[in-house]
Amino acid sequence: MKNVYILLSVTLVIKFTGIAGQTFEKLAPTPPMGWNSWNKFGCNVSEILIREMADAMVESGMHDAGYQYIVIDDCWQSGRDNTGNIIADPERFPSGMKALADYIHSKGLKFGLYSCAGSKTCQGRPGSRGYQFQDARQYAAWGVDYLKYDWCYNEGQDAKAAYKTMSDALKQCGRPIVFSICEWGDNKPWEWGKGTGHLWRTTADIRDCFDCTLNWGGLGVLQILDKQAGLEEYAGPGHWNDPDMLEIGNGGQTISEYRAHFSLWCMLAAPLMAGNDLRDMDESIRLLLTNKEVIAINQDTSGMQAFKFLDYGDLEIWVKALSNDEASFCFLNRSNAPVNLEFNWRQFGLYHFSFANSRFNLRKNDYQIRDLWKHKNTGTTADVLSASIGGHDILMVRLMAIDK
Numbered sequence: 001m002k003n004v005y006i007l008l009s010v011t012l013v014i015k016f017t018g019i020a021g022q023t024f025e026k027l028a029p030t031p032p033m034g035w036n037s038w039n040k041f042g043c044n045v046s047e048i049l050i051r052e053m054a055d056a057m058v059e060s061g062m063h064d065a066g067y068q069y070i071v072i073d074d075c076w077q078s079g080r081d082n083t084g085n086i087i088a089d090p091e092r093f094p095s096g097m098k099a100l101a102d103y104i105h106s107k108g109l110k111f112g113l114y115s116c117a118g119s120k121t122c123q124g125r126p127g128s129r130g131y132q133f134q135d136a137r138q139y140a141a142w143g144v145d146y147l148k149y150d151w152c153y154n155e156g157q158d159a160k161a162a163y164k165t166m167s168d169a170l171k172q173c174g175r176p177i178v179f180s181i182c183e184w185g186d187n188k189p190w191e192w193g194k195g196t197g198h199l200w201r202t203t204a205d206i207r208d209c210f211d212c213t214l215n216w217g218g219l220g221v222l223q224i225l226d227k228q229a230g231l232e233e234y235a236g237p238g239h240w241n242d243p244d245m246l247e248i249g250n251g252g253q254t255i256s257e258y259r260a261h262f263s264l265w266c267m268l269a270a271p272l273m274a275g276n277d278l279r280d281m282d283e284s285i286r287l288l289l290t291n292k293e294v295i296a297i298n299q300d301t302s303g304m305q306a307f308k309f310l311d312y313g314d315l316e317i318w319v320k321a322l323s324n325d326e327a328s329f330c331f332l333n334r335s336n337a338p339v340n341l342e343f344n345w346r347q348f349g350l351y352h353f354s355f356a357n358s359r360f361n362l363r364k365n366d367y368q369i370r371d372l373w374k375h376k377n378t379g380t381t382a383d384v385l386s387a388s389i390g391g392h393d394i395l396m397v398r399l400m401a402i403d404k
């Protein structure tokens with residue numbers, strides 16, 4: 001009898017570990033979609049703001065379009081109690097994080113928090129260094145579904161080891177939690193992030209501009225895009241390159257620049273974390289963020305990230321392979337002036353570029369071309385594509401199998 005019992009417990013332990021590991025691996029089969037407080041609100045976060053944002057995510061149609069995580073970035077923490085438990089700022093979050101998580105879950109959404117591998121967060125709040133397992137258990141008890149984990153005050157730690165510690169803590173905390181690595185690409189997280197986290201920032205922080213570099217290192221859309229070329233081989237289901245959160249709707253760019261920003265992030269299989277005020281969106285911004293045909297490119301289950309196929313200086317062509325041997329093409333005009341595009345699919349596109357990416361497998365027949373912003377079929381790959389693309393704008397099309 002005793003032997004049977006021992007055997008049974010060994011089997012159970014093996015099964016339990018196996019399931020926990022499996023769950024973590026499967027948490028982000030497509031790029032996570034949600035909203036994060038940082039880009040618009042900085043430290044000005046509170047439970048009222050977060051509840052209103054959850055309401056707005058549902059009412060605006062964002063949830064219906066696929067967005068689900070509501071993530072509070074830096075500044076929700078005010079200290080630790082005398083047993084080391086992390087405390088949410090009681091003035092800004094008087095009902096506590098559990099109640100807020102319950103509210104967010106009641107709307108069918110998921111709840112995310114931010115912490116840091118260092119002793120302090122970037123805004124000087126308590127970091128998780130030395131408290132990783134205790135914090136992970138606390139997040140699980142509150143009902144957290146997503147953790148963004150930063151790299152300020154890291155005090156010379158080894159990044160790979162520091163992120164693995166928090167990853168281990170999350171894997172053992174008893175609740176599935178998506179792990180977002182945010183060390184700004186400093187230690188090539190694409191080389192070690194898979195299995196540790198589900199996404200990793202590849203660059204310094206985004207700024208709400210299309211073409212700019214700030215002297216402290218902040219980057220515009222084009223500057224971030226340039227750093228993604230070559231990283232495509234590291235992305236796939238459950239492990240994504242993260243070119244930072246969206247600035248769409250924050251006021252610093254034109255609508256065509258925002259359209260290009262969104263299209264490119266979808267092409268890059270980037271996590272789509274809206275960073276604007278969802279309670280107060282112009283209809284043009286709402287339509288942009290909820291374009292389901294463009295989002296479908298981002299969420300394609302094959303999980304391929306676009307690669308830069310052709311580079312003519314001001315005009316670039318990015319291609320993302322999709323499931324069922326389909327593909328999406330993005331023609332990007334980086335300049336301020338319009339460009340006239342003449343693109344011969346048969347010469348460049350179809351029969352000559354399967355070789356450009358071994359993961360790309362095109363059909364022999366011609367495709368239907370669908371303009372994903374006009375929501376119209378605009379010809380086939382038998383025709384030469386002619387289009388005028390405005391300054392800082394894009395043309396984004398899907399190649400759809402004709403026999404569909």
Ligand code: GLA
Pocket residue numbers: 038073074114121122123150182184204205
């Ligand atoms: C870093 C991160 C940002 C944001 C801030 C918060 O700069 O890269 O995304 O989380 O910290 O302080």
